[in-house]
Amino acid sequence: MQTQTPMNRKSATRLLLVQWSRFQNVSVKLEGSTLFTGINGSGKSTILDAVTYLITGNTQFNKAAKDRDRTVLGYVRGDTKSNGTARYLRSGEVISYVAMEFDDPVAGAPLVVGVCIESPNETAKPASSWFILPETTLDQINFARREGNMLWITPKNELTVRGERLKGNAFLGRERGTEQVIRALGLRCGVSKYRGKLLKMMAFHPENNIDQFIQECVLEPGKIESLSELREQRQQFERLQDVYVRLSEGKSQLEVIEKRSQDYEKKKRTLHIRELLLSYQDLQVLEQEEKEVQSRKSVLEEQLKELEKRQTELEEAQKTAQERLRIAENSAVFQDMKETMDSLQRQIDAAAVESRVWEQRLKELVALEQKLTELGILLRRDLPLETEEQKALSRLSGTEMDTETKISVFQKYGEKVDQQDTLYEQNKIHLQDQIRAREKEMAEITEKIRKLEANCLVFPPEIERARKLIRQELKNQGIDTEVFIFAELVQEVVDPEWRRAVETFLGRKRFYLIVDGAYCGKAMRVLKEKKLYSANVVLTDKLPESEVKKGSAAEILKIPNVYARRYANSLLNGIHLCEDLDELHDYPKGGLTRDGMLAKSYAVSPMDLSGTELCLGEDAIRLQLEQTKEERRGKETLQRKDKDALARILDCRRQIVGIDWDPGHYEFSAAESLEKSKKTKRKLESDLQAIRDNPDFTAVLKEQEAAREQAKDANAAVTENSLKMGKCGNSIEGYSKELTGIRESIALKKRDYEEKCDLHLELKTPMLEEYEKLRKKKDGALKVLTQRSVDNSKSDVKECEKLLESAQLEYCRLSELDINQRGVGYIAFYREEYRNLAHVKIEEARQRLSEQAEKLESAFMNDFVAEIDESVRDAKREMEAINQELKQIPFGSDTYRFVMKERPDRSIFFRICRKLQDYMSSAEAYMNSGRDDEEMEHDIKEFMNIILSEEDEQEYTDYRRYFSYDMEIVSRQGDQEIVANLSKKQGSASNGEKQTPYFIILAASLLQCYPKNSCCARLAFIDEAFSALSRERIEQMVKYFEENDFQVFYAAPPEKISSIGAFIQSTVSLVCTGRYTNAVEGLVKE
Known part of the structure; x- marks a missing residue:
């Protein structure tokens, strides 16, 4: 053919x-x-x-x-x-x-x-x-x-x-x-x-299945190679997610540890307060006992005075009896001489009384001399005495100076001492105020040291209060997010030589609050509503992304947190670190030297670096602790100095107050007067004795006997009273000894109390407040606390220790740490662990997870979805081309046409693709956009999860499975067109009718190549x-x-x-x- x-x-x-x-x-x-x-x-x-x-x-x-x-x-x-x-x-x-x-x-x-x-x-x-x-x-x-x-x-x-x-x-x-x-x-x-x-x-x-035939025989198999890479990205994401979850679990457990550490510290603080209170209470009891013993002693002293007064009266009676005896014992010869003898005796008695008075006055002058000597030694620094003045003051009881001179010397010295005492009073008030104020400062410093030694970074209390309040308010709104202080997010100061200058430049900005950008607006409202005047919230959602500028102050700060990094860049990128003034001169808009010379806005000035408390970087606690301890040592030195000065002033004032400075209260002529009185008495006694020695006088025996009996009774009364005085004196002496013992106990207890106060100075004020509250509840009783309460506190502390160790052990198991790293001695370690985890590791893990999520979504959208979308569009174009061919080559009176319909179970994919049309059908363009379409973001995540959890890879990697397929057969019957779907004719058609459309489909597909x-x-x-x-x-x-x-x-x-x-x-x-x-x-x- x-x-x-x-x-x-x-x-x-x-x-x-x-x-x-x-x-x-x-x-x-x-x-x-x-x-x-x-x-x-x-x-x-x-x-x-x-x-x-x-x-x-x-x-x-x-x-x-x-x-x-x-x-x-x-x-x-x-x-x-x-x-x-x-x-x-x-x-x-x-x-x-x-x-x-x-x-x-x-x-x-x-x-x-x-x-x-x-x-x-x-x-x-x-x-x-x-x-x-x-x-x-x-x-x-x-x-x-x-x-x-x-x-x-x-x-x-x-x-x-x-x-x-x-x-x-x-x-x-x-x-x-x-x-x-x-x-x-x-x-x-x-x-x-x-x-x-x-x-x-x-x-x-x-x-028989036209859908399957078109998929397998018309369309080319999809070769999506990106799924394996996507799965690798997902595995990496899940690994990072596991790390993040483990770190989050660790963070949660560390928060439990911190809670139990705080419980322990509170119980420990309560124990210390109770121990201090018990010591203070014992001191108060002893001081009260001292007062009571002193009171009893004072009563006895009053009784002794009464007895002494009684003794004087009895002695007068005794003298009368003895006088009678004397008269009785004299003979009648002396009766005519009675008046002369009585007169002489009265003069002798008067002279004796006068001598005793002058002796007492002289003793007072001797005591005054002793006090003035001691005072002069005590005041020699503040009020030195001239030699002559000192000599004069030491001879007030002598006869070397006349009375007027003595009075003049004493008065002048008294005036100078009074002036000095006025100064002492002023200094005393000043020192007491200063000591009280410093004691309060030292209590705060001691509390700060305690926190630092427990590995807690200390920030201004008003900032901590604001942070706590904002976080609680956000939590009340169902937002569980961290509120950070900028300083705690600085992981490291890379070059410590610049630390003090940079921190001084930042000043209070180091304590600004950092919240997630998504909740910045809510934090602002809390700031306003709660009137947190001392706090500042960084507008993290408005901070631009920027790189660290080389040579800037921002370069020396290592900060994992995204928002803190941006904030640091905004503050410090414009500050160039300069080696000397010449280089600083080249940066007039922003420059800084190590020693604190700052150039800003075309002006330069020195900054005072000495008062800056360092708080940036992981070694900030160590530096703060060293700095705070040094500050406390300085204040302790000043406090001791002031207390010694106050003690000296008080001692001086006690000595001054112990002297009667009124010259009218002293007889400065006492020595001369005493000598004169004694001389007169001796002369009178000699005259009286001369009369008594006359042998012509005899005493009447009977009168003598009666007089002797009266004298005997008088003597007995005096003796009895003397015994009472002795007994009273002995009791007074016993109380004195008891007081001495009590005072020694008070001194020991006071020393113990003061040592405990020095050890826990920050607890003194709250202890005193607690003591007063308990006293009010117990009607002013001094004993408000028992040793049992202290023992109960010790038990509570031990229980807290057990709970703390249990939480620490759980963290060791979670983090695969040595299980021996537990106990109260490791509180600081776990706080450091929390700080590193919460501020550094978890932040780094979150960033890596976020970056991996972006990579995963990017790979999913840019590779997987984009490839599928491209394959789908190619398939649609091919189908359209085949349909055009089929339209031109009818089979007899029939023409054929492919029908592609989106599968309902793939609607999420097509929804994503349709939205991508707003971004020039480019997944990359969408990924680089603002991505503020919540439905789109939800669809992306859902579709990705569906694909990555599907066991049959081809179910989603073969683009052909995203459609259902059929073929429309349009038959011309006369002037009419009959449309039928091939899938619906499968059961009724002959084998030839069934196969013919398939050959036509294949031929039309092959024609695309020709x-x-x-x-x-x-x-x-x-x-x-x-x-x-x-x-x-x-x-x-x-x-x-x-x-x-x-x-x-x-x-x-x-x-x-x-x-x-x-x-x-x-x-x-x-x-x-x-x-x-x-x-x-x-x-x-x-």
């Missing part, structure tokens, strides 16, 4: 198989479409495999029969699949050729394409080399020659064309060779795509052709292919010759001769 070759088709005219399967050296003439027929095993599929291998490098041989055992090696060696040594038709080194000759009607010249296959042995992979020879026929190439019964195959390096040997560069590898082959045949599609479409038609199997207005090969291969079609349907299909300029190679059994061969140009029968197969052109009748 002769037909004219279409001008838009490069037609295959000959096929040469040299040592390919059972074909030794077979050349087949091809005239248009060709039917290869023969019995099973004759090699029909082998020819199709050879041609597809030559044109596309296909190795999925005999795909129609799903025979996976056929290989290039098996074809070259002639694998018969039999057992034994005769399995292969060829042994040793084998060279095979598959070549085709094409006619190019446009060029008006033939074209040969071929492949040389070299197999060195039965195990090694054969090497294939493709070649393209324009303007050449197969006959012009020396593939093989026969010499008698021997067939000689030409090696590749000896292959010649018209006698000229081919050069080495004429042979190409599989990838480049097949690409050049299809280019030579006029095709512009990719080899892989072309191979897929050829194989789908060649291995056609009718399906440009309509270009001259190119238009090959198609159908293995086991039209097995279920009727003769009428076969004729329709063959005509359909021919009308659309296909050159089809059919492979079918002999029974199909009449139904297929009758409608095509040529038929080639394959005949088995022994172990080999030959081709017979034309119809062969058996």
Whole structure:
């Protein structure tokens, strides 16, 4: 059958198989479409495999029969699949050729394409080399020659064309060779795509499921390679998430530890207060006991005074009795001398009384001299005495000076002492105020040291209060977020030499509050509503992203937290660190030197660095502790100095107050007066004695006896009173000793109390307040606390220690730390651990997790979603192109059209893609945008989770599964068009009706590779052709292919010759001769 070759088709005219399967050296003439027929095993599929291998490098041989055992090696060696040594038709080194000759009607010249296959042995992979020879026929190439019964195959390096040997560069590898082959045949599609479409038609199997058929036979499989990378990114994300979760759990456990540490510290503080209170209470009890004993002693002293007064009266009575006795004992001779003797006696008595008075007054002057001497020594620094003045003051009881001089000296010294006492009073008030104020400061410093030693960074109390209040208010609104102080987010000061200058420059900005940008507005409202005048909240949501400027003050601060880093950059990027004044002069807008010279806004000034308390960096606690301890030592020195000064002033004032400075209260002439009085008394006594010594006087015995009895009674009364006085004196002495013991106990207890106060100075004020409260509750009782209460506090502290250790042990297990790192001694360690974790590690983990989440979403959107979206759009374009072809090539009165519908269970993907259209259908453009579409963000996360949790990877990586497919059949019946879906006709249609649309689908798909207005090969291969079609349907299909300029190679059994061969140009029968197969052109009748 002769037909004219279409001008838009490069037609295959000959096929040469040299040592390919059972074909030794077979050349087949091809005239248009060709039917290869023969019995099973004759090699029909082998020819199709050879041609597809030559044109596309296909190795999925005999795909129609799903025979996976056929290989290039098996074809070259002639694998018969039999057992034994005769399995292969060829042994040793084998060279095979598959070549085709094409006619190019446009060029008006033939074209040969071929492949040389070299197999060195039965195990090694054969090497294939493709070649393209324009303007050449197969006959012009020396593939093989026969010499008698021997067939000689030409090696590749000896292959010649018209006698000229081919050069080495004429042979190409599989990838480049097949690409050049299809280019030579006029095709512009990719080899892989072309191979897929050829194989789908060649291995056609009718399906009842049109959806599955279109997916598998029309559309190319999706090759989404990004899922594995996406899974790796997800695994990395999950690893980082695990780290973050573990750190978060650790942080939560550390917060439990901190809570229990605070409970312990509170209980410990309560214990210290109670111990201090008990000591203070004991001191108060002792002082009260002292007062009571002193009171009893004072009562006895009053009694003693009464007894002494009584003693005077009794002594007067005694004197009267003794006087009577004296008179009685005198004789009557002396009666006339009675008045003279009485007068003398009265004068003697008066002189004796006067002497005693002057003796007492003289004692007072001696005591005054002693006091003045002691006072002079005490006041020698503040009120030094001149030598003469000192000598005069020490002779007030003597007779060296006259009375007026003594009074003058005493008065002048008293005036100077009074002036000094006024100064002492002023200094006393000043020192007491100063000591009280410093004591309060030292209490605060001691409390600060306690916190620092417990590894708590100390910030201004008003800042801590504001932080706590803002966090609580946010928590009340259901927002659980941290409120940080900027200083605690600075992990390290890289260059400590600049620390003091930079911290002085930052000043109170170090204590500004940092909250998450999402809650900045709410924190502002809390600041306003609660009137937190001393706090500042950084507007973190408005801070611009910026890099650390090299050479700036920002460079020396290492800050993991994103917001704190931005804030530091905004404050310090404009401050250049300068080595000297010359460099500072070059940075007038912002510069700083180590010693605190600051240039800002074209002005320079020195900063006072001495008062700056360091609080930045992980070593801030150590530095603050050293600085605070040094401050406390300084204040302790000043306090001791002031207390010593106050004690001295009080001592001086006690001495001053202990002296009566009124000169009118002293008899400065007492020495002279005493001597004079004694002299008078002696003279009177001498005169009286002279009278008594007269022998003429005798005493009346009777009167003498009565007088003696009266004198005896008087003496007894005096003795009894004296005994009472002695007893009272002894009691007073006992109380004095008791007071001495009590005062010694008070001194010891006071020392113990003061030592405890010095140890816990910060607790003194709260202890005193607590003591007064308890006294009010107990009606002013001094004893308000028992040792049992202290013991109970100790038990509470021990219980807190146990709970603390339990929490610490749990953290050790969580973080795989040494379980021996527990106990109250490790409170500081766990606070450091919390600070490092909460401010550094968890922040770094959060950033890494955030970055990984961005990478994961970026990989998902930019790679996975973008690839699927691109594949979907390509598939839609291909379907539209096929539909355009189908519209132009009706099958009888029917036209066909593909229908693609989005699967409902993939709606989330299509929703994402539709929203991406607002970003030029670019996932990258969306990822770089503000991403403020909550629904879009939710869809992205949900779709990603769906994909990453799907066990069947192809379910979402194959773009074809995102649609359901069908084919609309439009039948023209008269003037009417009837539209039906192929899926709905599957059950009612005949086999031919079912298969016909599938062939049309495949043909339309293959036509996409053959440009309509270009001259190119238009090959198609159908293995086991039209097995279920009727003769009428076969004729329709063959005509359909021919009308659309296909050159089809059919492979079918002999029974199909009449139904297929009758409608095509040529038929080639394959005949088995022994172990080999030959081709017979034309119809062969058996």
